[in-house]
Amino acid sequence: MEASSRRAVLAAGAGTAVAGAAAGLTWASRPAAAGPGAGAPDAPADGVVPFRGAHQAGITTPAQDRLHFVALDVVTSDPEELRALLTAWTRAAERMTAGAEAAPGGTVGGGPYGVPEDTGEALDLAAANLTVTIGYGPSLFDERFGLGARRPGALRELPAFAGDDLDPARSGGDLCIQACADDPQVAVHAVRNLVRMGFGVVAVRWSQLGFGRTSSTSTSQVTPRNMFGFKDGTANLKAEDPVALDEHVWVDGAEAAGGAGWLAGGSYLVARRIRMHIEVWDRSTLQDQQDTIGRDKKVGAPLGQRDEFEEPDLAAVAADGQPRIPVDSHVALAHPSNLDGVRILRRGYNFTDGSDGQGHLDAGLFFIAFVRDPFRQFVPMQQALARADKLNEYIEHTGSALFACPPGLRDGQDWGTQLFA
Ligand SMILES: C=CC1=C(C)c2cc3[nH]c(cc4nc(cc5[nH]c(cc1n2)c(C)c5CCC(=O)O)C(CCC(=O)O)=C4C)c(C)c3C=C
Numbered sequence: 519m520e521a522s523s524r525r526a527v528l529a530a531g532a533g534t535a536v537a538g539a540a541a542g543l544t545w546a547s548r549p550a551a552a553g554p555g556a557g558a559p560d561a562p563a564d565g566v567v568p569f570r571g572a573h574q575a576g577i578t579t580p581a582q583d584r585l586h587f588v589a590l591d592v593v594t595s596d597p598e599e600l601r602a603l604l605t606a607w608t609r610a611a612e613r614m615t616a617g618a619e620a621a622p623g624g625t626v627g628g629g630p631y632g633v634p635e636d637t638g639e640a641l642d643l644a645a646a647n648l649t650v651t652i653g654y655g656p657s658l659f660d661e662r663f664g665l666g667a668r669r670p671g672a673l674r675e676l677p678a679f680a681g682d683d684l685d686p687a688r689s690g691g692d693l694c695i696q697a698c699a700d701d702p703q704v705a706v707h708a709v710r711n712l713v714r715m716g717f718g719v720v721a722v723r724w725s726q727l728g729f730g731r732t733s734s735t736s737t738s739q740v741t742p743r744n745m746f747g748f749k750d751g752t753a754n755l756k757a758e759d760p761v762a763l764d765e766h767v768w769v770d771g772a773e774a775a776g777g778a779g780w781l782a783g784g785s786y787l788v789a790r791r792i793r794m795h796i797e798v799w800d801r802s803t804l805q806d807q808q809d810t811i812g813r814d815k816k817v818g819a820p821l822g823q824r825d826e827f828e829e830p831d832l833a834a835v836a837a838d839g840q841p842r843i844p845v846d847s848h849v850a851l852a853h854p855s856n857l858d859g860v861r862i863l864r865r866g867y868n869f870t871d872g873s874d875g876q877g878h879l880d881a882g883l884f885f886i887a888f889v890r891d892p893f894r895q896f897v898p899m900q901q902a903l904a905r906a907d908k909l910n911e912y913i914e915h916t917g918s919a920l921f922a923c924p925p926g927l928r929d930g931q932d933w934g935t936q937l938f939a
């Protein structure tokens with residue numbers, strides 16, 4: 519669908535359900551998956567991902583290639599201003615994900631003496647599968663906005679983990695917006711315009727750009743590679759497994775009891791900015807690298823096995839009597855069989871943020887995981903990794919945040935009424 523046609527649909531007030539269906543390029547309408555990593559083409563670059571539905575877009579949506587993630591603090595003390603902003607953000611996000619301007623005629627329609635309601639840099643660009651996902655941090659539920667009784671039980675500060683080197687300026691936040699798209703300018707435009715609309719109500723606390731996905735979240739996608747050159751996302755939860763998503767990703771009605779009912783059908787987002795010391799890694803041998811991950815670098819198969827998607831055989835023993843997949847390898851420690859069946863949905867991105875002033879690239883993985891309960895899933899998993907992972911020789915966690923992401927919106931509903939109702 520041409521960007522101009524999408525704009526016409528929205529200008530006519532047809533609503534997103536119509537716009538998404540009319541787009542004809544929705545994920546739901548894509549051809550059946552060719553099988554895990556079968557090399558099926560990735561997303562059409564001009565696709566439109568439906569904004570409304572049972573769950574927010576940007577969680578099980580096939581991971582787009584680019585990310586702009588922003589954490590914000592609320593600077594007003596007036597709950598009504600916050601509610602109104604969430605409502606206005608819904609309208610703008612819905613429009614932008616359909617390839618339209620943040621507001622009708624936003625770029626030049628206000629005339630020469632008006633301040634434009636859209637900054638314009640995405641004017642001639644396709645929607646590029648843009649998704650805008652919102653999340654609320656623990657601090658939003660303090661005394662400021664009367665939301666205390668609505669705080670979900672598992673929305674509290676994460677514990678410190680061994681080896682953490684967290685920068686407070688890259689951690690926490692009252693709110694987050696995750697914008698993902700297959701065009702970096704489209705993702706940046708979305709965040710920029712939402713932040714612009716929030717002037718006086720919210721202020722940016724920190725943000726992160728990601729230049730390449732490090733996970734596949736659909737069997738239709740090829741597995742990408744991270745900055746260590748390894749395939750990442752092979753054993754991830756996938757959109758085509760709704761039973762596993764219900765078990766590991768979506769918060770159910772009982773967990774979102776009482777005032778936290780707004781979170782039923784939502785999910786928790788864990789963000790960790792992980793610096794990867796690539797200069798050290800690049801001086802290590804291939805065997806050391808593979809023993810660190812527990813997988814073959816080229817094919818992605820578990821060590822001693824042939825196929826990328828084979829289940830790792832953690833009991834296999836090499837000729838020297840040692841486990842074929844080292845017990846301190848990343849894959850062995852993160853495997854559900856060593857974590858009481860715990861699994862997570864990973865949706866992270868590669869980043870390089872220039873250099874650190876000491877001749878090293880400030881590069882790494884902006885880890886994002888969606889889970890049903892961070893304290894039953896992410897925390898025990900990260901504790902196991904922090905304790906023993908051979909990967910710790912090469913990485914350092916420098917930022918951390920937790921957000922509760924509400925479920926998707928029904929027709930006529932918006933983020934403000936959903937949270938404050
Ligand atoms: C707390 C959770 C995890 C963190 C933090 C994490 C960081 C991290 N991971 C890689 C690279 C790879 N991870 C892989 C698998 C994998 N990782 C986690 C969890 C965390 N990773 C899980 C649950 C799994 C799957 C385990 C399994 O069931 O087999 C892999 C292998 C390929 C794959 O399955 O995706 C790689 C490679 C890096 C570089 C990193 C921090 C920078």
Ligand SMILES: [Fe+2]
Pocket residue numbers: 848852
């Ligand atoms: Fe990992």
